[in-house]
Amino acid sequence: xxxxSISIRVNDAQHTVCCDPKTPLLYILRNDLxxxxxxxxxxxxxxxxxxxxxxxxxxxxxxxxxxxxQSRSVVTLEGLGDSASLHPVQQAFIEENAAQCGYCLNGxxxxxxxxxxxxxxxxxxxIRRALEHSLCRCGTHHEILAAARRALMLxxxxxxxEGPDEELASSEADYGEAxx
Numbered sequence: 001x002x003x004x005s006i007s008i009r010v011n012d013a014q015h016t017v018c019c020d021p022k023t024p025l026l027y028i029l030r031n032d033l034x035x036x037x038x039x040x041x042x043x044x045x046x047x048x049x050x051x052x053x054x055x056x057x058x059x060x061x062x063x064x065x066x067x068x069x070q071s072r073s074v075v076t077l078e079g080l081g082d083s084a085s086l087h088p089v090q091q092a093f094i095e096e097n098a099a100q101c102g103y104c105l106n107g108x109x110x111x112x113x114x115x116x117x118x119x120x121x122x123x124x125x126x127i128r129r130a131l132e133h134s135l136c137r138c139g140t141h142h143e144i145l146a147a148a149r150r151a152l153m154l155x156x157x158x159x160x161x162e163g164p165d166e167e168l169a170s171s172e173a174d175y176g177e178a179x180x
Contacts, residue, residue, distance in 0.1 A: 008069050010035070011079030017066065025069055026050045026061040029076060037077025037106045041135070048107030048134030052076050058107075058114035077106045080113060088154035089113045089147075098147035100138035107134040112148045116155040124149070 003018045008025075010033060017032050029035045029052070038061050041049030045060035052061045053075040081087035086094070089112045099105055108131065115122055115130045122130070127148045136144060 006066055006070060008066065008074060009072070010074045011076060012073075019066060021067045022065050024062050025052070025064045025066050025074070028066050029061060029074075035076045035078050039103055039106055041103070041107075046133070046135075047104075048111065049104060051107040051110040051134070053110055053114055056114060056117045058111045077109060080109070087113065088158050089116060089151040092151035092154055093144075093147040096143050096147035096150055098140055098143040100136075100140045104134060104136040104138075108136070108144055108148075112151050115148070116152055120152060120156050120159070122152055127152075 002020075004021050005016055005018050006021065007014060007016045008028070009015075010029065015033060017028050019028060019032070026038055026040060029038050030040070038052055039049035040062065041047035043062050045063035048058075048060065050060055050062040051058050053059070053073075054064070054069055055072050077090075081090050087109075089109050092112075093099065093105065093109055098108070111130055111134050112127075115127065119126055124145070127145060131144065131148065
């Protein structure tokens, strides 16, 4: 098939790429746009390493053709926040030391960010269900769950018109006592 000029919006910037319309979005993100947050894991949409937000939903970019996102908003890990202003989910994963090898982190963070958008008061069962198809082979599951809990709390606090609330202070006090 011949290459086509395709326009996509990624991390609030418009890009035009020339590629086969069936090219997986992941390849465009990594190879053409130099966005390396999404990782190539399985290539089958099974592991979650390649997850991105498409219109606020976590989607596996390795199985999405680039033409499917032409009129949509794509956000990668790089688009969530930066070192000067971390996204609450990124901040939570750092605070909870929720990394070992780090290969799964893109998918975990993107999945939790999507969960925070659609269900900011998610309980542990909802968090587990959201993350059940994001694979971590290093065994940081407890830290990832703790980071997801903290991320939802930080997201609610960040989106609250009153700013930081008692829930955050109380939770941090509980966290400190439990880990002392």
